[in-house]
Amino acid sequence: MLEARGLALALPDRAAKPWFGAAPLRPILNGIDMTVGAGESLGIVGESGSGKTTLGRCLLRLYKPTGGRLVFDGTDITDMEEPELRPLRARMQMIFQDPQASLNPRRRIAQIVAQPLLAFGLAADRQAALSAAHGLLERVGLNGGYGRRYPHELSGGQRQRVGIARAIAVKPALVVADEIVSGLDVSTQAQILALLAELKRDLGIALVLISHDLSVVRVVCDRVMVMQQGSVVETGPCAALFAAPSHPYTRTLLEAIPLPEIDPAWIEDEPSADVGSAEGRARAMDIEGSVAFVTGCNRGIGREMVAALATAGAAKIYASARHVEGLADLAAAHGGRVETLALDVTDHGGVAAAAQKCGDVTLLINNAGVNANRPLIGGDMAEQRREIETNYLGTLAMCGAFAPVLGRNGGGAIVNMLTILSRVNLPALGSYSASKAATFSLTQGVRAQLAGQGTLVVGVMPGAVDTEMSAHLPQPKLPPMEVAEAALAAVRQGIESIYVGEMAQGVAAGLAANATEVEKQFAEYLPQ
Amino acid sequence: MRAVLDIDDLHLRIGRMPVLRGVDLTVEAGQVHGLVGESGAGKTMVGRAVLGILPSAARITDGHVTFAGIDLINLPAASRRGLLGRRMSMIPQDPMTALNPVYRIGRQLTDVLRHSLGLGRQAARQRALELLEQVRIAEPGRVLRQYPHELSGGMRQRVLIASAFACGPEFIIADEPTTALDVTVQREILRLIRKLQQDKGTAILFVTHDLGVVAKICDRVSVIHSGRIVESGTASQLFAVPQHPYTKALFAATPRYDRPGNRLVPVPRQLTLRLLEDAAAYDQRRRMLRHA
Incomplete structure (x- = not known):
């Protein structure tokens, strides 16, 4: 546009300006x-x-x-x-900062709004323009007699509404x-x-x-x-x-905003003396030039992750999935940089072989996961086993097999795709939540174990994402690309836990404040 | 705790219009007391009534304002002037209009010191330099020679803070002192005010419309609507569990970058109307009582 x-x-x-000259x-x-x-x-x-x-x-x-x-x-x-x-x-229209200055004080409101319609020939005559103006004023919540008033008779908010009505009068793009x-x-x-x-x-x-x-x-x-x-x-x-x-400037801006909650440190700390994030940045890693290995690439976040890595300038991307046929277009789209690989993360022999083969990996993205969409009690045991084998044991096998590879290549990073449900159980998806909670705990343990070799271990906790896996969940859902980009942003900055999207951030804040209350709220979503 | 300022049932009209309808507010020694409300709620008028700088059409119709045991309302103008600057002062909203554009910063600061503390020219200049250092102005000597327009908004506000604290007052009214500033500068200015206030044990009535600013700097908070205090309490209590529907409505209308999912709800019209009616009814009852 x-x-x-x-x-x-x-x-x-x-x-x-000098005394003489421009x-x-x-x-x-x-x-x-x-x-x-x-x-x-x-x-x-x-x-x-x-x-x-x-x-x-x-x-x-x-x-x-x-x-x-x-x-x-x-x-x-x-x-x-x-x-x-x-x-x-x-x-293309503009709404100005100061409605007092941008509205002609000698014209009535309806005339002001009708003006652009006449100027651009969008109304047949004055009468038509004025009646259209009254319609527009109603559209912005100024019903009744406002059209006959002058700008000074209106409050600041009402004047701003007039500015909006004037801008949308000509149906701008x-x-x-x-x-x-x-x-x-x-x-x-x-x-x-x-x-x-x-x-x-x-x-x-x-x-x-x-x-x-x-x-x-x-x-x-x-x-x-x-x-x-x-x-x-x-x-x-x-x-x-x-x-x-x-960017540090963005961080400074965000930190400077006084949120309406008590925080004595806000006014005592020197600004931007943020030790925590500086420490994190020591392990931060550039995506550009990295060699990435992504599991579960044939759909959802995995697919978008490959595209995001390619855009961010990864030197090479191993895109793996159980069914490698679905990956042909990904390989074609990103030239020689994407190499596809058939891999089932529950096949531990296969995982070991992959680590053997891909000895140049610096960024491991554990994305493969399954969701039985079932509650814990009354669920199918086989399905629950599959969840644990893929979500938990699969991630563990991958971390174990690739840890030495990453260590040899200077530390690198592991990204584990979790979910906000790894922090609190949603009973309707009880077994999935529980398997992801295990993986959350795994992420913490692996982070501690690999700190010595300088590997950054990131847990990504999005809310509901718009993928096949969550097809039955109601909107709003995050576009999978947004999750992929947030995960890469976390790697770039060395952030260890990242909550993506409004829902996840809200839940995380809630858990920090009152975990029991959040649990109670989630308990209301019982399986039907 | 000792009360520095005690406002008791203050009523004020501008012309025939009631602006304050029974404000009760107590600022305790060494505390920052936030007075928060929307435009037209009367929050600025509370400050101006205390300082005795009301517009000419304004009239205090009832109530008491006591500062350190002194009845301010019946105080002769000359005695009140004796308090201003020395024992109570003000940090204004707009640093540009509060400074005189045709005098250098030095003159404006030393005038206060010479008048209020009776210092000589040299001593006043020396004290002014110290004050500017206190508000963390890097080159105080140079700033003293500058005119207000040569300084940034944040620097001008620092100068005014220096001037407000100049005579070591017990009480300061800060009227939206950071509204015109960028957020990063605002944080520095708030930090500065808090530090000076804590070091010197000054009490501050902090007038603002911004709940965020209140949360960061205030010990106690009073919420004002249609000329009456609707809720008052410690900051931690008010931010944890706001009681009054209007306070809750203010929170619901405030956007937060960390909670974008929250739907912004404007203060409901019925609530505003009900509060106005309550205030008017209260006024009416008082008048009947007085005539009875």
Whole structure:
């Protein structure tokens, strides 16, 4: 939908202007690369002076970039002149930070909202435009007589609603919203955010939300981009980035947010003196150039993991599965880097042979797992045995066989794909939860045993993931790619336990606060 | 605990409109007391009533404000001025408007010291340098020669904190002192305020709309709505088990990056209306009682 490559902007620095001659140019944006997909919502966060507002205006060509390219809907708009841009303007709209300043004080609300319809010729006449405006005002929750009022007669939240109505009046494909909730009370803010989410869902608008408030971005956006001094420091899906921010600046920003809970250390610690993560980083490992071995690749997270590893620049990926036929397309898609391998992790001879054969592995990803979808009591014993053999003994065999390989190759890392159910039993999936709990314990033990040889052992605890295995679970479910990316982010930063997705993070926080209460809540999901 | 500030049933009107409708609030020595509420709840007016800097249309219609045993409401203006700066001071919200743009920082700081403590020119300058060091300004000598516009928002706020603590007051009102700052700067400023407050044993009434900030810096909290305190307690108690429906509603409306799954619920309209009605009914009952 919108793509920027190396977008740069320099503006004259009036403060440094010599007495005679032009003011020198000061770079505001340095080579921004970004994309916004149709219907997607991207959050741009950063502190004041990071260039986020300037970028927002650049994206809509309110400023003309001084470098790079900007493509909107297949059209290069980088150097377009205003007359050519004009027809496109209706498809990209902006909601401004200060509704008081962006609404004409001498016009009635309905006229303000009708204005773009008339300007772009989207309404037959004044009457039609005004009645459309009343409809739009109702759409944003301003019923009744608001259309006849003037901006100063409205509250801040109501004025912001008018700004939204004006932006959606022309049915845009892209809306840039610049700090539209800063300065509003939390209650009003919650209303505006709910309205935004509703419009985004109903109208399929792509949204760029510029905000200094990471909590707001986390609630509204799919992806987030962190800016500092005119450059992008980090970008990624919200779930993965917030679970494991890789850039120190992002971490500093997150730590600086005062969450509404008591934490005496927050105000006493010196900022970013984070010993724990520094220690972790010592074992952190680059994915680029690594040689990975992934089990259970023919579906779900395993498949996406191979793709994520390839994108992240792994030198070689051994993709293994019981049925190797399903892997042909993976091998084809990623050229010579993916080598497929038939392997059943419950066949310990086969596991040993694989370790023998793949002596160059530096990153082991234990992903293979099965789920009988049964409660503990009354379940089929054979199925339960298969769960333990695959989920627990299979992982153990793999760790055991590959530990010496990893040791020889400088330590490396092991990633065990667990589940949030490894931390608390969900009775409906009782036997699966129990087998994964064993594997969680295994992860802890192996981590301790392999610490000496410098192997990082990561446990990945996602919530429900959108795979065949969890087909019967209700939405919302995590896209498997997000889980794969979060797991790799954890390896890159040396994080030992990572909870992926809202549900898993919520449960983890709950367990830390009151494990018994969480257990009680899970107990309500009894098998039918 | 000794109470530094005691507000008892404070009623205040601006014109005919009731703004405070019986505020009860006690700030104890050496504690940070958070006063949290949304815009229009009256939280800023509480602070201004204490300092005696109310807008001209505002009138205190009832109640008592006692500071260290002194009745502030019936205190002559001259005596009140004697307290300001020396025994109680303020950290304002907007550091740009609080500093005079045409005077250097040095002049603005030494004026306070010379006036309040009766220091000489040289002694005041020396003390100003010490104060700037205390608020961790790296080159105090240079900053003294600068004008407010030459400083960043965080630096300006440091200067104002230095000035608020200048005369070693027993009590400070901090009115949204970090609202205009970036989160990283906010953390540093909060840390600074907390440290100075603990070192000097100063009591602070910390006015804010941000529950997060309250959780981090306050010992006690009062939640204000439509001119009345709806809930008050220790911070640990209020954040663990909020009691009043309005406090709970505030929590439900606050977005948290660590709990994105929580649905944000605006404060329900019925609740707001009910609280307003309660407050109005309370007003009415008081008036009837007085006339009876």
